[in-house]
Amino acid sequence: MLYKIPKSFINELLINTNIVELISSKINIIKKGKNYYSICPFHNEKTPSFSISFEKQFYYCFGCHVHGNAIDFLINYEKINFIESIKELSFFSGMKIPKKNIYFKKYFKEENLYNVLNKISLTYQKNIYKEKNKIAIKYLQKRGINKKSIKIFSIGYSNNIKIISKNYIKKNKKFINNLIKSGILYNEKNNIKNRFTERIMFPIKNLKGNINGFGARTILNKIPKYLNSPETKIFKKTENLYGLFEVYKYNKKIKRLLIVEGYFDVITLFQNKIKYAISILGTSINIYIIKKLFNICNTLIYCYDGDNAGKIASWKTLEISLPYINDEKILKFIFLPKGEDPDSIIKKEGIKKFKNRIKNAIPMSTLLFKKLLKKNDLSNPEKKTKFSRIAISMIEKIPGKIIKFFLKKILGNKLGILEINELNPNKIKNKFKISHKKKNKKILI
Missing domain, CATH: 3.90.580.10 (Zinc finger, CHC2-type domain)
Structure with a gap:
């Protein structure tokens, strides 16, 4: 109904x-x-x-x-x-929604899942301070995470104690069903199991602070190292951002965002007074996230891990961001040394050097031409033609007129062409047709 x-x-x-x-x-x-x-x-x-x-x-x-x-x-x-x-x-x-006959069933189902996840998160948070779970606190201390950050980010611990007895399931059937629907538990051949055991739990919050999923990190070298909540009615990995709630909470005005890969990266940066970092839950960047980030602020700085996957992700980010770059939007990239991430490099170099990395982040335009020139040399007219065709096709995707103009100017300089606007493939084709017709007319005369 x-x-x-x-x-x-x-x-x-x-x-x-x-x-x-x-x-x-x-x-x-x-x-x-x-x-x-x-x-x-x-x-x-x-x-x-x-x-x-x-x-x-x-x-x-x-x-x-x-x-x-x-x-x-x-x-x-x-x-x-x-x-x-x-x-x-x-x-x-600040208004309370009337509880009687106002909402679709879908709303109540979603609210139940949020309530369940918020409750289970409190259990995880209490677990982390229990004596029998001191391995969790020791691990976080080893990673340099302080008590203040544990509280701010609601970090918890899921142990392996079997609290789900058959008797408990019978008495709390609705609660157990919601735990299954929210991805905390799963049913395997009529045997209900805990998805997360002996893992540090990172709650993923929406803008209201409600938890819609978890990221979990093993502390006993289990595979996989990181485990996310499965897709549910309130959680989609490709649409969520870790740390966004905290960014809104601790910044009066968000001037820029630093996008990283990991939970520890966000927390370490936060502890070092960089309170505008978020994680995209890996390198799964997509159009939805790009639009969402540019809706939050005009300057995005991506800092993926210093590995091949990070380099691939940077280029993919640049490519899919082009249609959303206008003259107000700024896109930059930080490339870390091989094998490093923001968390590890800050511990090695210190926060001052990392802030310099942010200050000297590579603009989108620099990365664009650097990558294209790496794949295409300009040793002859044919190779220049191929290079210009690829570059123009990418530049034309950008809606911002001023940034587009300057990118064409850079391209023109690299090709040795003064009139940048003449680089439009359609104009070149039309000019060729006109000049070809003129030549033919002269021959006929």
């Missing part, structure tokens, strides 16, 4: 929401007269045409004509559905 959300609750929710505060928590806005303005988050533009009216509690873009109220903004900006927007808006406004 489906339940409807009462219109009276939605109206009350909108009345109690300040759209200016909501939008300013997501993007930078400037007040001009009665209204507020910003670069539109829904299309590429140079001059701010996105307006927000406090009086009308409404937004409108004079460029792409997108418009709506606070609910519409969340749906379009966060790429979420109506139900999820109501949940987020009620959280933002």
Whole structure:
């Protein structure tokens, strides 16, 4: 059976929401007269045409004509559905959602999973300080993680004690079922088992601080070394970011993000006052994550591990980011020595040198031409043609006009061509056709 959300609750929710505060928590806005303005988050533009009216509690873009109220903004900006927007808006406004006949069954099922994961996380957090589990604390101390970070990131420990007896399962059937649905337990031939045993537990939180999954690190050399929660109704590995909740919590304004691979990288950086680092749960970068990151801030600095996989991931990140780079967006890369990651290199070199690495991060343009020139030499016209064709096809994907202009200028300099705009393949083809026709006419005469 489906339940409807009462219109009276939605109206009350909108009345109690300040759209200016909501939008300013997501993007930078400037007040001009009665209204507020910003670069539109829904299309590429140079001059701010996105307006927000406090009086009308409404937004409108004079460029792409997108418009709506606070609910519409969340749906379009966060790429979420109506139900999820109501949940987020009620959280933002501090309103409690009525429990009777307002939501779909899906909402209650998701809430149950969040509640279960939050409860099990508290159990893990208590476990880590028990005398019988001192191996966990010793391991974290060895890795340089202090008690303050353990608390901030809600780090815990899952031991191998069998607490799931047949009697317990009968008494707590719903709870056990939700533990299975959330990926903590799994059923193997009617035998319920714990997915995570003897592992350090890293809760993965959404922006509200609710836990939707875990990353788990073995301390007894089990395989695999790291184990993530499986795909569930509230957790998708390719869409989650570790440390994002803490970034929002400890930064008034997010000017840049440092994207790394591991949980320990994020925590070590945080301990060293770099509180804008997040992990993408490995090197599985995708369009969804790219868009999400650029929605948070304009400057992204990627620092993958110093191995071949890290180099491949950097180039893949550059390639899929091109359609989302406008004149405001900045993309940079840090390449670490072989076999190093941010956690290990900071312990070897110190935080001062690592901050210099951030300061001297390689711009997207430098990496683009460095990689292309490595694969293509310019020793003859044919090879120059191949190089220019590949480079132009990549540059044309960028919507930002100014950055595109300068990239073409760099390309022109490398090829020894002064008129960069002439490098458009269609223009070259058209010019060739025109000159060819002219030549033919002369011959006929």
